[in-house]
Amino acid sequence: DTEVTQTPKHLVMGMTNKKSLKCEQHMGHRAMYWYKQKAKKPPELMFVYSYEKLSINESVPSRFSPECPNSSLLNLHLHALQPEDSALYLCASSQGRLAGGQSAQYFGPGTRLLVL
């Protein structure tokens, strides 16, 4: 069983809606990530939080807004999305770079998002 949980599992939203994706990890990890994955493609990194601070933003459009309320939680706020934003959104966590090397990232089950 994964120790990274994501809610909701599925989300359908219109282009004018505001919604949020939630991620929670219980492994004491200090780095958390958002990825976007389109069908038959590898995951694409969107954001990285390290010690609750945003460390990487991969030039993601402002209609995606990440938030890290504490070391265990990661949110992705969605507003005015486009149909091309429909994808699987994956959250991951890791011990980060300070753990004596590059630790593995552990992924949640993802949220399948459909924008109409």
Place this chain on the structure above:
Amino acid sequence: AQKVTQAQTEISVVEKEDVTLDCVYETRDTTYYLFWYKQPPSGELVFLIRRNSFDEQNEISGRYSWNFQKSTSSFNFTITASQVVDSAVYFCALSIPNRDDKIIFGKGTRLHILP
């Protein structure tokens, strides 16, 4: 620049056959980490293995084994006596420590195990 190449887009084998998934990586760094992830149809990426660049020992875990060869920049993954539950997309990935928190994924190999 770093790059991971998984030349096999899709593989189909009959159950109980052995299958090897190829992974070739590129980096000029001497310290790096390699990973394999499995993504079943449910969507979750499952971590399988991490290997650092200084450890070329092959690893076996049950029916899974990994062959790391720095001379050919390859980190291949073999499933012995494949089972239908092994059907998934498998991603090989590379990361460079002390640079950022990114891992670079290959494009993945879709594996079909036929009953």
